[in-house]
Amino acid sequence: MAAGPVGGPPGSSGDGGAEQTSLDLEGGRAAGPVTEQERLARVALSRTVEPGTAVVGRWLRRRSAVELVQVLRVGAGHPELRLPAERLGMLRRRLAEADPVADLARVRELGGRFLAPGDAEWPSQLADLGDAIPIGLWVLGSGSLRLLALRSVAVVGSRACTEYGARVAAEVSADLAERGWVVCSGAAYGIDAAAHRGALAVGGMTVAVLACGVDVHYPRGNSGLIERIRDQGQLVGELPPGEHPNRFRFVLRNRVLAALTRGTVVVEAAQRSGALSTAQRALRLNRHTMGICGPVTSELSNGVHALIRGGGATLVTSAAEVIEQIGSIGADLAPLHQASVRPRDLLRGPAADLLEAMPAGPSGAPPEELARRTGLTPDQVLKLLYELCSLGFVQRAGSHWGVIR
Secondary structure (H helix, E strand, O other): OOOOOOOOOOOOOOOOOOOOOEOOOOOOOOOOEOOHHHHHHHHHHHHHOOOOOHHHHHHHOOOOHHHHHHHHHHOOOEOOEOOOHHHHHHHHHHHHHOOHHHHHHHHHHOOOEEEOOOOOOOOHHHHHHHHHOOOOEEEEOOOOHHHHHHOEEEEEEOOOOOHHHHHHHHHHHHHHHHOOOEEEEOOOOOHHHHHHHHHHHOOOOEEEEEOOOOOOOOOHHHHHHHHHHHHHOEEEEOOOOOOOOOHHHHHHHHHHHHHHOOEEEEEOOOOOOOHHHHHHHHHHOOOEEEEEOOOOOOHHHHHHHHHHHOOOOEEOOOHHHHHHHHOOOOOOOOOOOOOOOOHHHHOOHHHHHHHHHOOOOOOOEOHHHHHHHHOOOHHHHHHHHHHHHHOOOEEEEOOEEEEOO
């Protein structure tokens, strides 16, 4: 494919034509609009370098993407781009094959857009990734990603989950969605799919952060789910159209999922589960990290249990407890878990002692026997028995009194 120019026709901005807000090439702060040349340069770079490449991230925090594209095209060294000659040559070849105008056109045909740092829709919290900040994000779906991310939570876990894990993930996600929170996950099999389905089932908003192009349905078995997410929520990814995932890209995707959201909930994860990398990244980003415990006999819960025991995650059991962690301080408190109060719990003093002293069998006991057991006088016992009878705790059968079951 012929290399597209860095610069392009009007209307190729992230929202389909409008000039976006700002980008400070020196410090990442708002300073001026993202030009079409800068946008197209970032689109070209998204096809040239792998996500999270630190040397590129350092460059883009200080200088423009247009300059970087020019340096790569020339193939010469640069004091701020410390790359081995072999790798520089590889990037130059990949850049030569990139066609940013065609990539933008492809995503616009699908109703999507490409976001760059400085756009109004760009989530500012991604700056916490430092040199690993995305070059840009491809988005399919309506709504502002920045606004959705402000009230979002990641729900992740094992692909080979148990029925218990899938049910818990779906229920928690549905409850979160009903309370106005956006559920984010990776559209994978298992816990990810259950989380998305839980949110969709109650008409909630859900975002899938993909390790491939937003036009690629991966895994294929979740194609129908991914289409539903696109229609009702959003598909987000760093990779350009047509790109497929690999093991390395899944790990890199997890850093975006952790940075984008207010917190991460892990539901079922074995000791070597990839979901734990999302939790570890969330910890390093100072995001709330939570875990839902599973059966102690299940290997699929060992990773979650170890995360909680090591102090890396807070134990949560419901959406209310998740919201208590990530919501407003003092305003989103979860209700206390208390056992229901039974009428017998309200008894105090001699009446409670007498009821405890009564035999459990159906034959009961006479007042004299109960007086010996409690140390009360027969008159005191008889008076208390009638009080307990009025309250529905005991009944009389001849000369004996018994507990009502």
